[in-house]
Amino acid sequence: MEYSAQTIEKKWQEYWKQNKSFEPSEDFTKEKKYILSMFPFPSGRLHMGHVRNYSISDAFARYHRQQGKNVLHPIGFDSFGMPAENAAIKNGSHPKGWTYDNIDYMKKEFYALGFSFSREREMATSDELYTKFEQSFIIDMFEKGLLYRKKGLLNWCPHDQTVLANEQVVEGCCWRCDTPIVKKDMNQYYFKITQYGDELLNDLKKLEGGWPKQVLTMQENWIGKSNGLAFDLFFDEESSAKLNNTFKSFDVFTTRPDTIYGVSYTALAPEHEIVTYMIENSLLPDDVISQIKKMKTTSSIDRQKEKSGVPLKIEVLHPLTGKKIPVWVANFVLMDYGSGAVMAVPAHDDRDFDFAKKYDLPIHAVIKPFDGEVSLDSAFTEVGELFNSGEFDGLNSKKSQYNIIKYFEENNIGKKTTNYKLKDWGVSRQRYWGAPIPFVHCDDCGLVMEKKENLPIALPEDVEITGEGNPLDNHPTWKHCKCPACGKDAIRETDTMDTFVESSWYFLRFCASPKNWEKEAFSQEQIKYWMGVDHYIGGIEHAILHLLYARFFTKVFRDLGYVDFDEPFDKLLTQGMVLKDGAKMSKSKGNTVDPDAIIEKFGADTARMFILFAAPPTQELEWNDSGVEGSHRFIKRFFTNSGNVLKTDKIPKIDHASLSKEEKFARKKVYEALVRANDVYNERYTFNTMIAGVMEAMNALNVQNNSDVWSEGYWILSSIMEPVIPHTCWEISSKYFSLNNLSSQTVIDEVFVEDSISLGVSINGKVRAQIEVALDETNENIISMAKQSVEKWLEDKTIIKEIVVPKKLVNLVIKG
């Protein structure tokens, strides 16, 4: 009974393929489970993070299939994106060829790991069929006003030569290549995600319990809702005249209306329209202009290093006191938050304080601690009592916010306002390997949508990818077309879509029956049946980007009438990273472990088992070579020991009372493992403890030799372990149980009934002895037995309290 992973694994992989074992049924009366892992980018080879991701989802999928559920466990590839183009530039390959070659290779790796994906539903988002429906949705969204084009200040990555969404800027750098981004004024398409800001925020409540808290918080912070007061600051006559009466006022937003009387200057973003006007009309000295220009071109990280500013030598009037307040330009004021202008209260804001100190601006305190005086050594940012604040003097600063907003509203000089950090999602990219945006620029008609019957607008294959400029724009003929509205010569849009658009609806596409793939994206009936995703598994790195966009698309699709629910993913499991030597596996660190090598040396089952056993799925996983060998050893033992099993078609009936102590114990351990397995697959997801339970049961089986107990044990254990080490379990099951045991198992209660119980006896909480008592022993007897067992501890002491915790322990409290 030699265990040969290679032979067994090949055999069953072929069997599953031939028998189409993992295709979901189209019988929509059955109970369903939709198990989904975040689909991979076809980078070329699987890494251990992938193996972990799909080992988890495969365990869920196989378990629920055993339970008789109709399981959808699909796989696809998020196949558009920059790396394909970068590879093209580097190797002279074509992005398409590179991508599809990689997909073929990675599929082989997936099936060599025994993952139970639906093969019929495999797809890639760069497939023209996928592009076709995506473009159709884009047109729907444009018609609904949810997609628009405008000129704006954008995040530009000088290395990748493309625009990035705010979500793709990480610490001021490109999320892919780490190049500091710069702001650039360009035309760009936007999704109106801000229209859904409130709903995206409020619906996070619906996800509580199903999603990790951390992800919910990250999304909440990203949306960044804050309530406050917005009002206009009016220029005095002199300043207004200086601005040629072009501007009378500008708008500011504050979350601290209670500090209104402390305003001592105001600051505009360098990109603010008033600043731009003053520069363009030479209303500022040259050195001031050059300082502002410098601020504008500084990357956002450098801009954070030190506060700087210049005075514009104009003034506004305080809305309540009418006093004159100087207007500055400051580098810390962001054009894309609020209105790009702030009122500054140095006495009660750290940032305003620093700036005021640096430029020697006045500091007016208006809030003091309840029990003392305010000091001007630093900003006082806590709640306190208002003073120097006119009719609001004496109020609690926190509570006064309501009164002050009310005053502004009643006097029509400002209003309560909500602001969001969330910005509209900029989706156009100046790159080749993406879905073309289906619009046409016509001299007469302007921006025109393509007709749906002309979709897909496919990419031309004969392109030169040089890394300079946009290949679609450089292509000699592709962009020339006829206007869909008037028929005249027109120019096709050469921007392509952000790849996050594809991943925002792929989970819906998987619901579609492949036989209808040509004619529809998905049907209402299919969506209704399969959605929402019961278990969604992926990395935490998508906490904001993909998971926010997918939620947004779901809500848009609902409003377009395609789906009838609000949230796509019922339960989200964010797996931890795979580490080696304490660091994330990466090529640059040279600490990667190649899945193919592990499969070749130990087999797929060993790789899967180690990954699920070494740590709970949400935690980081430290790769450990001897740990892998340990898992391999277990599988070998599990396989070899199956020689003790008798062939049977159904689970043996066993007379429990007639068994020896060891046999009873083995049965108990087996059924304990079953109870734990059900709990793990349904509630806890801690596969490591489930596997430990199976190991304990194996150890217990090993010290007895009743073949019925062996058979029953294996009937159950190979069923529990099938989601983890499927090849080995199918081999054992087909050999002894005709594959009948790979199904839901029933827990028998009698194996848990014990003749006697072992209780710990503790004195003042410290365990001193063990006693065996009958199941129905009276407390009185238990206490007297307990006292006997710890006699020597009781000499010269008085027992002041006796506690019996049923089935656990006895605690004697003594004194003296």
Next chain:
RNA sequence: GCGGAUGUGGUGAAAUUGGUAUACACGCCAGACUUAGGAUCUGGUGCCGCAAGGUGUGGAGGUUCAAGUCCUCUCAUCCGCACCA
């Protein structure tokens, strides 16, 4: 700075409601088999101690008959966001 986590043997980690801390595995030690072992099997293994015993879940307090678990304070590490007005 704000937010979220995590601290348990030499290592990865268990302990579902406060109730016998360290399950399971790795490693290590000893033994068996063996020409050999980086194979397999058996036994041992928190720390101090010959032992009796003491001590032990980052640290300091507290509640309780009983605390890894609850409360207060504190330290460390990791992750996310960050001049957001």
